[in-house]
Amino acid sequence: xxxxxxxxxxxxxxxxxxxxxxxxxxxxxxxxxxxxxxxxxxxxxxxxxxxxxxxxxxxxxxxxxxxxxxxxxxxxxxxxxxxxxxxxxxxxxxxxxxxxxxxxxxxxxxxxxxxxxxxxxxxxxxxxxxxxxxxxxxxxxxxxxxxxxxxxxxxxxxxxxxxxxxxxxxxxxxxxxxxxxxxxxxxxxxxxxxxxxxxxxxxxxxxxxxxxxxxxxxxxxxxxxxxxxxxxxxxxxxxxxxxxxxxxxxxxxxxxxxxxx
Numbered sequence: 001x002x003x004x005x006x007x008x009x010x011x012x013x014x015x016x017x018x019x020x021x022x023x024x025x026x027x028x029x030x031x032x033x034x035x036x037x038x039x040x041x042x043x044x045x046x047x048x049x050x051x052x053x054x055x056x057x058x059x060x061x062x063x064x065x066x067x068x069x070x071x072x073x074x075x076x077x078x079x080x081x082x083x084x085x086x087x088x089x090x091x092x093x094x095x096x097x098x099x100x101x102x103x104x105x106x107x108x109x110x111x112x113x114x115x116x117x118x119x120x121x122x123x124x125x126x127x128x129x130x131x132x133x134x135x136x137x138x139x140x141x142x143x144x145x146x147x148x149x150x151x152x153x154x155x156x157x158x159x160x161x162x163x164x165x166x167x168x169x170x171x172x173x174x175x176x177x178x179x180x181x182x183x184x185x186x187x188x189x190x191x192x193x194x195x196x197x198x199x200x201x202x203x204x205x206x207x208x209x210x211x212x213x214x215x216x217x218x219x220x221x222x223x224x225x226x227x228x229x230x231x232x233x234x235x236x237x238x239x240x241x242x243x244x245x246x247x248x249x250x251x252x253x254x255x256x257x258x259x260x261x
Contacts, residue, residue, distance in 0.1 A: 047073070048077045048078060049075040050189050050230055051066070051230070051232075052191030052232050053082065053083045054066075054094060054233050055232075055234030056084060056085050056234065057085075058090055063098075067097060067101055071101065071102050076103060077106060077131075077142070078106070078132070079149070079170055080107030081107070081190055081192075082110020083112040083172070083191065084123065086115075088119075091118050095122070095123065099126060099129060103132075104131035104133075105127050106127070107151070108170045108172055109134075109153055109172065111192070120134060136151065137152055137157070145166075146165050146166060147165055148161060151170040151171075152176065155180060156179070157180050161183060161184060161185050166186050167225075168189065169189070169224075170189050172191055172192050173190060174190040174213060174227060177224045187227075188224060188226065189230070190230070191229070192211065193216045193217060195216060195217035215229050
């Protein structure tokens, strides 16, 4: 059957907005993307996962799927950089599901964890049951992996990295990478931006929240070290995503060229 160019263009004109709307509201908001990087570390090979910004609102099947994806990567530990819930009534359910992650979880709070008045002692207890902990302006050394993890909840910070270890900084706000200098880390992990949730090709995020600066999504070189800003697992305000899939990140530290995509 012959279709004229005019009819084809008309069809594309009608179909494209529908397809974009379906992607924005139905597909990307629950389409988790796992990306992998290889990083240069100071010790032996270590695999860990970074996830952030759950904003859990009761969708248990979705969060359980996220947990399954994390477990399938067989990480030695997981890093979480804030915003478990927006409403404290969902906290217990979220922590119960996160308890299914089969490795230690090390995490820091985000602004919504504060705004929802989430009980940090409850969160710490849940993370400790996984073998990890809740790092509110605290640090921990994983001797077996040779990794020093620092978690901050405000700036300026007083905890320095340890040159003899691979040093990780967990900080909810990306802009803090500019505010912790002269401290330096091998890697800084952040969230908060959601990648803007809605991004346009060649333009990037249309809107980002406060304390993001130019660090809206991906990998950056900063004066404090390499910064990775994760697009997050959940959504805020509107359950929409466009050109900005939800992300869980698997990172492998070993002695080899850094950042193999």
